[in-house]
Amino acid sequence: MSALLVLALVGLAAAPMPGVEVTLDHARAAVGVGDRITVTARVVNSGGQRTDPLIAHLNVATLDKSVYVDLEDWTGSPTQELAPLAPGADTTVSFEIQAVNVGQFDVYVVVAPNGSSAGRGPLVASTPELVQVAGRRTVSPGGVLPVVVAAPVLLAVAAAAARFRLRRGR
Amino acid sequence: MTTTVVVSGQECRDLWVSGRGPLLLFAYSVLLSAVTYLTASNLAVNFLEQREAVDLVLQVAVAVGVLVALVVSADGVSGERERGTLESLLLAPVSRRAILGGKFAAALSVWFAAFVVSVPYLWVLARGVFIVDRTLLLGLLVGTLLAAGLVAIGLLVSAVSNSNKVSLAVSLFLLLAFFAPTQLPKLPQGFAGDVIRRVNPVGAGMHYLNGVVVSGFSWTRELSYLVSPLVVVVLAGGALVVFGSRIVRLTAGVNGE
Numbered sequence: 541m542s543a544l545l546v547l548a549l550v551g552l553a554a555a556p557m558p559g560v561e562v563t564l565d566h567a568r569a570a571v572g573v574g575d576r577i578t579v580t581a582r583v584v585n586s587g588g589q590r591t592d593p594l595i596a597h598l599n600v601a602t603l604d605k606s607v608y609v610d611l612e613d614w615t616g617s618p619t620q621e622l623a624p625l626a627p628g629a630d631t632t633v634s635f636e637i638q639a640v641n642v643g644q645f646d647v648y649v650v651v652a653p654n655g656s657s658a659g660r661g662p663l664v665a666s667t668p669e670l671v672q673v674a675g676r677r678t679v680s681p682g683g684v685l686p687v688v689v690a691a692p693v694l695l696a697v698a699a700a701a702a703r704f705r706l707r708r709g710r
Numbered sequence: 711m712t713t714t715v716v717v718s719g720q721e722c723r724d725l726w727v728s729g730r731g732p733l734l735l736f737a738y739s740v741l742l743s744a745v746t747y748l749t750a751s752n753l754a755v756n757f758l759e760q761r762e763a764v765d766l767v768l769q770v771a772v773a774v775g776v777l778v779a780l781v782v783s784a785d786g787v788s789g790e791r792e793r794g795t796l797e798s799l800l801l802a803p804v805s806r807r808a809i810l811g812g813k814f815a816a817a818l819s820v821w822f823a824a825f826v827v828s829v830p831y832l833w834v835l836a837r838g839v840f841i842v843d844r845t846l847l848l849g850l851l852v853g854t855l856l857a858a859g860l861v862a863i864g865l866l867v868s869a870v871s872n873s874n875k876v877s878l879a880v881s882l883f884l885l886l887a888f889f890a891p892t893q894l895p896k897l898p899q900g901f902a903g904d905v906i907r908r909v910n911p912v913g914a915g916m917h918y919l920n921g922v923v924v925s926g927f928s929w930t931r932e933l934s935y936l937v938s939p940l941v942v943v944v945l946a947g948g949a950l951v952v953f954g955s956r957i958v959r960l961t962a963g964v965n966g967e
Contacts, residue, residue: 574761576925684750687834688743691827695739699732706728 559587560594560625562651562666570672571639580634581649581666585625593655594622598635601668603644613640621654639673647671713804717812725782725816726823734778734820739827745770746831760839765923767831768845769892769916772853775824776912777885779857783817783864784881786810787958788874797960806958810869810950814861821857825850841923848922848929852915855939859911860885862946869957888912911939 565580579598585591598618602609611618615637622631637647646668653660725731749763787810790796799809829846836842864881871877891906892913908914918935921927 684746684831684834687830688747691830692736692739692743695732695736695827699736702727702732 558589558591559627560585560591560651560664562596562649562664564647564649564666564669566669567667568670568672570674572674573639573642575673576636576638577671578634578636579647579649579669580632581651582630582632583622583625583651584630585627588627590627591625592653592657593624595652595654596620596622596633597650597652598637599648599650600637600671601646601648602641603646607641607643609641609645614638622651624655639671642673642675645671645673713808714811714815717804717808718815719812721812721816722819725819731820731823734782735823735827738774738778738824741774742767742771742828742831746835749835760835761841761924761926764832764836764839764841764845765920767828767835768849768919768923771824771828771832772849772856772915772919773889773912775821775828775853776857776860778824779817779821780860780864780881780885781878782820783813783861784868784877785874786813786817786865787868788871788877789868791872791960792874796958800958800960805955807951807954809958810865810954814865814950817861817864818854818857821853821861825853844929845923848919852919852936852939855936855943856912856915859939859942859946860888862943862950866946866949866953866957869954885912892916908935908938911942914938 561584563582563584565582569577571577581596581598583594583596596619598611598615600609600611600614615635618635620633620635622633625631633649635649639645647670648668649666651664652658746767749766787796790799800806828849832845832849833842836845863884864877867880867884868874868877871880888910889912891910906913907917914935914937918932921932921935922929
């Protein structure tokens with residue numbers, strides 16, 4: 541019995557983030573490509589021990605294998621450091637992301653131990669937020685053609701006419 | 711004041727009626743046409759949506775418009791010296807400050823004309839996303855601030871340069887030094903990156919425009935980024951006013967040596 545207690549205590553001491561839970565503020569979002577949304581995660585230490593410093597990392601997983609996701613395009617800062625959490629304490633962390641691909645994506649936040657417990661896990665992931673990104677009409681080359689042709693032509697004609705008048709006046 | 715208006719009228723006539731103003735505008739419109747068409751047709755550039763395209767064309771319009779105005783101002787005094795026309799200009803019954811004021815107005819008119827040329831390009835791109843008003847108004851505001859500051863710097867450089875080549879080279883170098891940081895893929899986050907962004911007037915102006923056009927920020931949210939362009943206008947414009955009568959002068963051995 542005492543051996544079991546010792547083992548349990550050792551296990552608790554070795555667990556870098558016992559009782560840490562991560563939840564996102566929304567379950568779904570529907571946006572257009574190019575829109576920016578803020579994903580806010582609440583990190584709670586519901587265990588009885590103070591955690592080590594933590595790392596919160598946002599990730600975007602495509603639900604359509606034909607769509608390639610480059611996280612750098614979605615956010616410039618996917619990783620944020622969190623201070624150690626006392627038992628019962630909580631904190632929130634926000635990520636601003638820009639939807640740069642059309643399709644359906646799971647966006648989630650993973651919390652990992654840092655500091656002296658770095659690399660020992662376990663990782664705690666939130667439930668994902670389903671982000672549906674709709675396409676949007678982009679510029680059509682045909683639409684700009686009249687302007688890109690007419691403007692230089694009109695300016696050239698005006699400049700030539702001014703020069704012609706100047707020469708006639710001399 | 712009246713003499714400044716007279717001088718600026720004459721300078722504008724020289725530039726727009728018998729000078730290279732129309733040719734510069736034509737070249738500017740050809741460049742904008744190419745950029746606008748590529749932006750609209752190139753999927754790699756246009757992968758996001760129209761706001762990105764509007765921002766790209768606006769930044770090119772402002773950057774090149776300011777560049778052209780700077781080139782005209784850098785030729786202002788040193789060019790007259792080299793062509794041997796400064797002497798007759800100095801004999802005219804106008805103050806040297808009025809001469810500088812007239813040259814400043816003429817160079818700035820190049821920016822305003824360039825902006826007018828850029829209006830249809832920006833309109834055709836921005837109308838689909840309903841940001842025509844803010845794009846044009848804020849583009850005019852930021853571009854005018856940048857143009858006024860850089861034109862004043864160009865005139866100062868031109869007045870103290872012995873040769874037109876030196877004046878143009880120094881002015882273009884300054885412009886490149888201001889623009890280079892805006893082409894970096896990403897400035898460092900945090901205090902240092904923020905300082906670099908805010909201190910460089912061109913970078914700060916471009917950052918402000920990007921925030922309003924692409925991110926949809928209100929025009930007041932990042933207004934503090936326009937402090938450095940404003941400071942350049944005040945400092946360079948103030949230097950022109952204070953030192954103008956002393957630095958516009960003939961230099962021995964420049965012409966007719």
